[in-house]
Amino acid sequence: MRYFHVRATGRANKNIIDRLTDDNGRWVIDIHDISNVAGDYFSKLFKSNEPSNVDTYINDIHTKVTPEMNANLAKHFTDEEIMVAFNQMDLHKAPGINGLSGIFFKENWEVVRKDGQSKCIYTRPYDT
Incomplete structure (x- = not known):
């Protein structure tokens, strides 16, 4: 039984993010700073740099409802x-x-x- 507990605890410890590097290459270890770095990363990742021209895409969609x-x-x-x-x-x-x-x-x-x-x-x- 102890074997499984040790394995589960080890896996849990491996799944913890204890530090990240920010945009300037500095290591961040505070939990709130790690959260901010991760949030900023994904915000930039999913944000478009250029405004999208929706009409370009919509014009290719044919109307199905009369x-x-x-x-x-x-x-x-x-x-x-x-x-x-x-x-x-x-x-x-x-x-x-x-x-x-x-x-x-x-x-x-x-x-x-x-x-x-x-x-x-x-x-x-x-x-x-």
Whole structure:
């Protein structure tokens, strides 16, 4: 048993970064300085030196969604669509994070539909 403990402890000690060199070639041993050096390194690594021209890349992407398709996707749900969804779902489970079950919405639809809270039902999730 001691063998495995020694191996695990040795591996843990090998995985510790106890020093790094900064951009000036100096060794850094303080944990906060090591953190800053590593953070600076990766910030520079993943930061672009030149501003990218996004239009160059976007122009090569062909549109798959037509304006008509987009209009259809962006429109509000109808009462009929919502009732079809209610009839397809398990009425004892909540359809969203508000915690209200499907049966609540189905039985109180006339009140909920007219209430301002119906906005969360009438709009699609990606509407802003």
